[in-house]
Every structure is written in C-alpha cells, then in structure tokens.
Amino acid sequence: MVNFTLNVAVLALVASVAAAPATADASSTTFSFARWVEDIIANPDTALSPAEAIVAANATEVVSTAGGLQKRANCQPTFPDAPAPDAAACLNDLARKGANGQHCAMGTRVFEIEMCRIGGAQIVASRGGLAAQSVNCQDVARTGGLIFDSCFRADNTVKGSEICITNRLMQINISGV
C-alpha cells in the first residue's frame, strides 16, 4: 500500500513534468526541490510529502528551476552531512509555517539561529550585520530548496549554504547536527 501510494505520486509528478509546456525537453523527467517548496506553498494538501519528494528526486535528475542565472549553492564540504529526508521534512515545516504568515526572525545581537531541527538535520541562519533580520519562513524554505537542487546527493544526504533569496543579509545553512 505504501509502495503503491508512492508510485502513484511519482507517476503524477512525472506526468505533470511532461505536461509542463515551459519545459525545454518534455521527454526528460526531472525533479526540483525548489519547485516542490513552491508546490507546498501553493497547496500543502496536494504537494508531495517529504518522503515522496525524496523518492521522486532519487528516481530522476534533480535540476534547479531557477534557470541559468542562479549560481550553484555552496555545498560546504566541511559541514556534517544531513540525512536528506530529515532536511526535506524541515523544508516542508518551514514552507507550511510561512503559509500561515509565520516569520523566521533573528533578533538584535543574535548572529546564529536554528530555524528547524528534525532528526539528524538542521537549518540555521546566520548574518553579518547588527540589525535584526526577519523573513517569511517560506523564503527560508525556498532558499533551502535551492541548496537541495545543487547539493542533494545520491547517498541520500545534503549539506550546503546559500544567501536567503529575499534578504541578502541572512545566510541559510543546511547541515547535519
């Protein structure tokens, strides 16, 4: 039953990719974590679960939907590995929190803050300046999606960092705990 459900989800994903008119090569099946985050933000009830997203990513080529202008995230070889399913669960949580209007904030004099920790994965933010910073948690999830698209690995781990897409004073890191 579980396998059946996952297969249906993957087939639905492949079908939606094939149907997307903007895809340059409609015959290729690809997966993007950034696109998955957008799916959660658009409708958390119909988006793939984190476990389904990992299966879909593992079954296809992971690509960035941000286009050629998006530089690759820094995959930070010295960070400890995060289990990808745990890190994906963090993206899912942050995207859902943001959908409820929740902000991910760093107060004055706070230089590092944990935005999410699930299992063996953590998503932390750091900043250089002194002023307090705040973004919708959706944007932390979106930034995490970009890290995944560059840094998800076949051994089912992920780690890396990227500047927050909507606040260049905040850096988002995904790593093992």
Ligand SMILES: *[C@@H]1O[C@H](CO)[C@@H](O)[C@H](O)[C@H]1NC(C)=O
């Ligand atoms: C990824 O795919 C490989 C090859 O099909 C499979 O052996 C492995 O179990 C898969 N891993 C996950 C996390 O789905």
Ligand SMILES: *[C@@H]1O[C@H](CO)[C@@H](O)[C@H](O)[C@H]1NC(C)=O
């Ligand atoms: C995030 O990674 C950068 C680059 O390695 C590092 O300078 C920063 O301290 C890290 N932030 C946290 C909160 O660990």
